Amino acid sequence: MDHIFEKYALRKPENLIPLLQELQKENGYLTDEIVEKVSLHLHIPTNRIYGVATFYDQFRFRQRGLYHIQVCRGTSCYLCSSESYLKEIEKLLKVQAGSVTRDKRFSLETVNCMGGCSQSPVIRINDTYYHHLSVADLSEVLRIFREKTE
Numbered sequence: 001m002d003h004i005f006e007k008y009a010l011r012k013p014e015n016l017i018p019l020l021q022e023l024q025k026e027n028g029y030l031t032d033e034i035v036e037k038v039s040l041h042l043h044i045p046t047n048r049i050y051g052v053a054t055f056y057d058q059f060r061f062r063q064r065g066l067y068h069i070q071v072c073r074g075t076s077c078y079l080c081s082s083e084s085y086l087k088e089i090e091k092l093l094k095v096q097a098g099s100v101t102r103d104k105r106f107s108l109e110t111v112n113c114m115g116g117c118s119q120s121p122v123i124r125i126n127d128t129y130y131h132h133l134s135v136a137d138l139s140e141v142l143r144i145f146r147e148k149t150e
Helices: 002-007 013-027 032-042 046-055 075-079 082-093 137-147
Strands: 067-072 106-111 122-125 128-131
Touching (some): 067 082, 082 137, 122 137
Antiparallel strands (some): 122 128
């Protein structure tokens, strides 16, 4: 990751977000070690870095699965029973929201809103959105991803 730090040799505080973005892209997520290195490099206290990184939902501190599932819990999705979708996915994958399956193929999280309120409930797997599914459809959607080999 040294090549990324070299791009930000000027060590300006305004480089914090782009530096974190590149480091996360390279590593997959931000570790305590990465935050320490950024702190030393930019001369910014670690608590300020964590404050920034936890404010923006683009940053994560845990490894994601090969297939990252997000279940919308915004008002519209909530009213359209997104909780039942979450529970079904947890049951099918044997994983809790905020966790990764043992084989690291799937990770699951809830998000506050995906902006698809007119298509509620909405789930996203990596960059593909699914909407207007029935709870029964989830089994088939997950089966497709289980059978993929990458």
